[in-house]
Structure formats: structure tokens, C-alpha cells
Amino acid sequence: MTWPWKLFLPIALAGAVTGMTVAAVEGENFWNARTLRWLVLLVTLALAMSFVTYYYHLHENDNLEEAVPEQTAFHRDHSG
Secondary structure (H helix, E strand, O other): OOHHHHHHHHHHHHHHHHHHHHHHHHOOOOOOHHHHHHHHHHHHHHHHHHHHHHHHHHOOOHHHHHOOOOOOOOOOOOOO
16 A cells, blocks of 8 residues: 555544544534534545555555566585
8 A cells, every 4th residue: 555545544534533523512512514524524534444445455466466476496516
């Protein structure tokens, strides 16, 4: 998995959790329209993280199949 996915998605998820907390504290009730919007974004980001991880899990060996491993011969000389 490339580093931008590992950087962007957790930071965005942390921002969504923070935004949901702020919306819950500022609203009269915990569940209001703003907290539900943040919850939808939070779930969407979690699903995106799952899909990216699953995609890279399926394709992690794609590069290895293209390269042909080099075979080396090992010869040990037993003549004293």
C-alpha cells in the first residue's frame, strides 16, 4: 500500500471523529443533523479504508509473478 493512502485516510478519519464530537457538543441533543452528517462521512471513510486494504491485499503479489526468478547453480568441489 502506498504511503498517501496511509497518510490521508487516517487523518481524514480523525478529522471526522473530531467534527462529529464538536457537532454533538454544540448541538442541543447528541444526535442532530450535523452529527449524522459527520457519522455518514466517518462510515464512508472507514469503508474506503477497508476497500483500499482489500484491493492491495488482492494485488500484493502481482509484481512478483511478472519477474522470473533467477536460478543459480551451486557446485561444491569435493576433490581434496
